[in-house]
Amino acid sequence: MKDLGFSISQSRTIDLDKSDLSAYRRVVEKVPSAKLCLMCGACTATCTARNHTDFNFRKVHLLFRRGQFEGLAEELDKCMLCGKCRLVCNRGVNTRAIIYNMRIILENLNYKSIK
Amino acid sequence: MNYHPFVIPFTVGALFLFGVVFYKFYAWIAALDRKQKFMVKQNIFSFKTIRAIGEIFREALVHHNIYKKNPVLGYMHMSLAFGWFLLIVVGKIKASLYAGTFFEPPWLGIFFNFFAVDGHAFSYGEMLTFTMDFLLLIILSGLALAIIKRVKSSLLGMRKTTKHSRFDRIALSSLWFIFPLRLMAESTTASLHGNGGFLTNSVGHLIPSAIAPYAELPLWWAYSISLFVFFVALPYSRYMHIPTEVVLILLRNWGADTGEQLSGYTDIQLNSCSRCGICIDACQLNFAAGISDVQSVYFVRDARYKTLSDEVVNNCLMCGRCSNECPVGLELTLVRQQFRNKQEIPGKFYYEYTEPVESKAGVDVIYYAGCMTHLTPSIIISMKKIFEAAGVNYWFMDEDKGVCCGRPLRQQGFIQQSKNLVIKNSRIINSARAKLLVTSCPICYKSFREEYNLNLPVMHHTEYIEGLLADGRITLNASNVTVVYHDPCELGRGANIYEQPRNILRNFSLIESDYEKENSLCCGGSLSDAILDLRLQLKIRDHALGELTKDKPEVLVTACPLCKKSFVHGNKARVMDIAEIVAGNLKVIARKKQSVRKEELQLV
Numbered sequence: 112m113k114d115l116g117f118s119i120s121q122s123r124t125i126d127l128d129k130s131d132l133s134a135y136r137r138v139v140e141k142v143p144s145a146k147l148c149l150m151c152g153a154c155t156a157t158c159t160a161r162n163h164t165d166f167n168f169r170k171v172h173l174l175f176r177r178g179q180f181e182g183l184a185e186e187l188d189k190c191m192l193c194g195k196c197r198l199v200c201n202r203g204v205n206t207r208a209i210i211y212n213m214r215i216i217l218e219n220l221n222y223k224s225i226k
Numbered sequence: 227m228n229y230h231p232f233v234i235p236f237t238v239g240a241l242f243l244f245g246v247v248f249y250k251f252y253a254w255i256a257a258l259d260r261k262q263k264f265m266v267k268q269n270i271f272s273f274k275t276i277r278a279i280g281e282i283f284r285e286a287l288v289h290h291n292i293y294k295k296n297p298v299l300g301y302m303h304m305s306l307a308f309g310w311f312l313l314i315v316v317g318k319i320k321a322s323l324y325a326g327t328f329f330e331p332p333w334l335g336i337f338f339n340f341f342a343v344d345g346h347a348f349s350y351g352e353m354l355t356f357t358m359d360f361l362l363l364i365i366l367s368g369l370a371l372a373i374i375k376r377v378k379s380s381l382l383g384m385r386k387t388t389k390h391s392r393f394d395r396i397a398l399s400s401l402w403f404i405f406p407l408r409l410m411a412e413s414t415t416a417s418l419h420g421n422g423g424f425l426t427n428s429v430g431h432l433i434p435s436a437i438a439p440y441a442e443l444p445l446w447w448a449y450s451i452s453l454f455v456f457f458v459a460l461p462y463s464r465y466m467h468i469p470t471e472v473v474l475i476l477l478r479n480w481g482a483d484t485g486e487q488l489s490g491y492t493d494i495q496l497n498s499c500s501r502c503g504i505c506i507d508a509c510q511l512n513f514a515a516g517i518s519d520v521q522s523v524y525f526v527r528d529a530r531y532k533t534l535s536d537e538v539v540n541n542c543l544m545c546g547r548c549s550n551e552c553p554v555g556l557e558l559t560l561v562r563q564q565f566r567n568k569q570e571i572p573g574k575f576y577y578e579y580t581e582p583v584e585s586k587a588g589v590d591v592i593y594y595a596g597c598m599t600h601l602t603p604s605i606i607i608s609m610k611k612i613f614e615a616a617g618v619n620y621w622f623m624d625e626d627k628g629v630c631c632g633r634p635l636r637q638q639g640f641i642q643q644s645k646n647l648v649i650k651n652s653r654i655i656n657s658a659r660a661k662l663l664v665t666s667c668p669i670c671y672k673s674f675r676e677e678y679n680l681n682l683p684v685m686h687h688t689e690y691i692e693g694l695l696a697d698g699r700i701t702l703n704a705s706n707v708t709v710v711y712h713d714p715c716e717l718g719r720g721a722n723i724y725e726q727p728r729n730i731l732r733n734f735s736l737i738e739s740d741y742e743k744e745n746s747l748c749c750g751g752s753l754s755d756a757i758l759d760l761r762l763q764l765k766i767r768d769h770a771l772g773e774l775t776k777d778k779p780e781v782l783v784t785a786c787p788l789c790k791k792s793f794v795h796g797n798k799a800r801v802m803d804i805a806e807i808v809a810g811n812l813k814v815i816a817r818k819k820q821s822v823r824k825e826e827l828q829l830v
């Protein structure tokens with residue numbers, strides 16, 4: 112079949128009542144603008160990392176929001192924090208700060224001095 | 227007998243102070259990193275030490291820098307620091323002359339008038355007493371200013387003054403008491419024995435003779451106790467900056483570098499802050515966005531007392547306005563950066579996925595636009611036009627598959643990740659064996675200059691275009707468009723590039739704003755602040771835009787894609803990058819290929 116660059120997603124169910132939503136709450140606390148995201152994907156279209164690989168901020172954000180953390184830490188490592196996405200977002204979402212906070216939560220990256 | 231039990235609090239306090247201060251100095255110097263220690267060893271016996279001593283006199287005692295910024299505030303600091311210093315020195319001389327030995331008890335100079343009741347019966351006695359009274363008067367006037375500053379800072383030309391910690395409050399209150407108590411104690415003794423100078427004798431006359439005999443001893447006791455309290459609180463209060471600044475000035479003159487990691491030098495810088503509050507007034511987060519609890523003075527205080535919060539470390543544009551104004555010369559953004567740095571995970575590599583870019587051989591110039599420049603395609607188009615007009619043999623390195631320069635990661639403290647990107651880009655750049663790297667983004671420029679180890683020089687396009695114009699490789703049409711120039715933080719304060727853009731803009735009608743060069747404002751778009759709310763960010767932008775377009779220039783010129791992007795959406799003026807305005811005014815001259823080749827070799 113000709114590859115048109117998109118495909119049909121597998122059907123799946125996500126039970127939000129069983130997901131851990133606390134991590135996302137922590138992100139929203141730090142970056143209130145996260146709530147404004149309408150998942151348009153403009154950020155992903157401009158992404159420097161996306162230019163090289165299938166890294167997709169919109170998707171990572173959505174998975175994190177739903178508490179599906181599997182493989183996310185490795186995925187987040189692909190972002191270069193270049194900030195392009197923040198500048199294109201029409202909703203004024205501080206995308207870069209969301210990534211940065213998700214990274215700290217998922218990878219447990221600590222500051223040297225702040226305990 | 228030159229002894230009385232009331233000298234005990236003073237003596238104990240002074241011993242404690244010296245003990246703690248020297249212990250701290252020892253610990254900090256032991257914690258310097260290898261490079262810093264090397265610089266100390268290298269330069270300790272050199273002319274630099276003499277220069278440092280001069281600076282110590284100028285800054286730690288006279289406070290010349292504060293004086294330049296704000297004369298009243300400078301006088302306040304000088305009268306307290308230099309005045310007290312002289313009071314101690316003159317007191318010591320006086321006591322030595324009186325006792326006839328250099329090794330009189332140390333408290334004699336401090337409580338001299340109590341013990342030397344027999345007037346001025348020694349050489350230069352009158353003159354020294356006059357000097358002491360005069361110094362006391364100077365200090366008291368400085369103290370009066372300090373009290374006014376505390377009560378109403380705007381009277382001293384300060385918009386904000388710093389909030390205090392507990393130790394500060396103890397030290398400050400005792401400091402307020404020390405000199406008035408000294409005045410009262412000396413005056414009371416003078417009223418009893420007539421051994422005062424113009425000040426103490428006059429005040430002494432006002433004291434009713436019925437009270438004086440009973441008030442004398444309690445006053446001397448109170449004076450001694452206030453000294454004790456001040457000395458004991460000093461090492462834990464802001465006043466620790468008094469001894470620490472001396473060490474800081476020495477180390478700085480010896481060439482110590484703040485470095486990437488926390489070290490003893492960081493502690494020395496943190497302890498050298500006098501909490502003068504000048505950085506609060508310099509910060510746009512304060513005067514344009516109304517946030518007044520994250521500025522450098524609070525960052526430094528919290529870092530010192532180990533109570534730093536995420537908010538204070540990260541809510542900062544890293545614009546460098548505060549370091550530029552700091553009279554102590556603290557490298558505030560670099561220190562803040564040290565605290566942002568995350569722990570590295572040994573052996574981990576990032577960004578393995580990037581597709582390798584083949585570097586193009588045989589070019590003279592590599593052009594690296596940078597991520598942000600890709601969001602302002604007009605800059606890229608202009609640069610291409612300029613390269614072509616000048617007949618440059620160049621390669622556009624990140625035209626298709628670029629990776630970030632690594633600085634945005636670094637500013638957020640992801641040093642390991644940042645270094646991985648540096649390795650990737652360095653490999654591509656170095657293998658091209660070109661003669662020059664040109665970038666359009668000040669962030670990338672700073673990164674290339676500071677973090678990379680490249681086999682070729684780096685230029686920001688402002689420098690490059692200036693060179694092309696100076697060499698006559700491109701020429702501009704005469705234009706009388708009025709332009710105002712905005713210095714991007716990373717290019718101006720960050721990399722000291724001020725003249726080149728102005729030289730280019732001489733071809734237009736350049737007008738000055740109130741915020742030129744070191745004093746330029748941040749556009750608000752800084753990537754360094756991942757906390758700032760968009761609404762506040764826009765406030766900062768609008769304030770800056772308002773200031774820059776006050777005189778209604780036709781074009782607001784800047785030299786950073788991020789600044790351009792911020793300002794464009796402010797809709798106040800036409801905003802252009804310097805490359806755009808140059809490209810738009812190029813005079814096209816037909817040239818022979820041959821001559822182009824020759825000139826090219828000169829420039830690169």
Ligand code: SF4
Binds near residue numbers: 200201203
């Ligand atoms: S962050 Fe912004 S650009 Fe990205 S998907 Fe959400 S709304 Fe769209």
Ligand code: SF4
Binds near residue numbers: 158195197207
């Ligand atoms: S910051 Fe990360 S997600 Fe955003 S554009 Fe850059 S690489 Fe992509």
Ligand code: SF4
Binds near residue numbers: 499551
């Ligand atoms: S950091 Fe500098 S400007 Fe700010 S309070 Fe301290 S000494 Fe003053």
Ligand code: SF4
Binds near residue numbers: 508510511520522558
């Ligand atoms: S670097 Fe800029 S934003 Fe940060 S504290 Fe200093 S003046 Fe304020």
